[in-house]
Amino acid sequence: MNILVTGGAGYIGSHTCIALVKAGHSVIIADNLSNSKSKTVMKIMDIVEEGVNFHKIDVTEEVAVEMIFRNYNIDGVIHFAGLKAAGESVEKPIEYYYNNLVSTMVLTKVCQKYGVNRFVFSSSATVYGDNNVPFVENMELLPTTNPYGETKAMSERILTDIANANPLFSVALLRYFNPVGAHESGLIGESPNGIPNNLMPYVTQVAKGKLETLRVFGNDYPTVDGTGVRDYIHVLDLAEGHVAALVNLTKGVHVYNLGTGKGTSVLELVNAFELANGVGIPYEIVERRHGDIASCYADATKAKRELGWVAKRDLITMCRDAWRFEKNYKE
Ligand code: NAD
């Protein structure tokens, strides 16, 4: 299939492009490079040893999106493009609502016009809010604490309404848990701008000596050791989950958790990183971070049952691959 990958130069998108090409599909990347670099596209081509099509466009711009649909025979869309920093979204709500919602509406509008009925959307476990773990797809969604989370819940709703109105439309809403790690080549991975918000990139930068000490946000949660529990998933497993969702997509709306089903605490992750890489991670316990929940992990059985997909890579592999990328990475 010819797959339009919006946000394909970004962290999850770039790994998914590799998985798509490996599975025999052709990839057309549309990315405005607002949070990524064009050299990532070159690295994708180095890894897959073939060309991928790249268009530097903003997917909120209908004319630019339509140009791609005119130039290629698109069979399906995977829509990663979006702004994703939950904290920043509180400061910049308009930017988040505009970018994340308009992109979804423009893409689906053009899909309808060109008869493209296969759509995979990047949602997030954040839509579960403070439900009880493990999170199951049919749980009622709870309000999230930030505009970013709301854009995911609203996009899910928009896509569901489109599928209800058009019986030919097939959509997969993929709720990601915590993607970490990098391609085993060490060529592509996660390289956030500025000081990382997320745990794994913070840990790798402490390991590298770029940052001094990890701050562990709270050790008084009702969890195994008091620190926050999350479902870390290797980005390549997540990428393969997209291929499985795309290939198995049938008419209507299908929601899948993409996680491992296992919870890991902050201190467990730090220990695994030290063990995997033989590098010490100095840390201090500080106050809880505003908006954090105690535990977030998936019930991952639906994706296994319906897509035949399971996350295969363990926490040690995630830590090793994340560190290999960080060691190699130059700004
Ligand atoms: P990322 O920032 O690395 O990738 C997003 C890409 O989209 C970037 O390359 C950026 O330049 C591009 N982009 C943003 N707005 C655009 C626009 N209007 N037009 C064209 N390109 C645009 O982020 P990621 O971690 O790869 O996340 C991909 C998707 O997955 C996002 O929608 C994000 O909300 C979602 N998600 C991520 C996580 C996570 O922890 N990384 C968790 C849950 C969901």
Ligand code: UFG
């Ligand atoms: N943490 C620390 N110190 C840090 C960073 C994080 O102790 O410097 C802790 C957090 O308190 C939390 C855990 O590590 O307990 C994971 O935090 P992340 O920031 O890595 O990830 P979150 O689970 O908070 O959020 C991420 C994405 C969201 C997405 C969510 C989906 O950032 O956008 O996963 O589960 F919605």
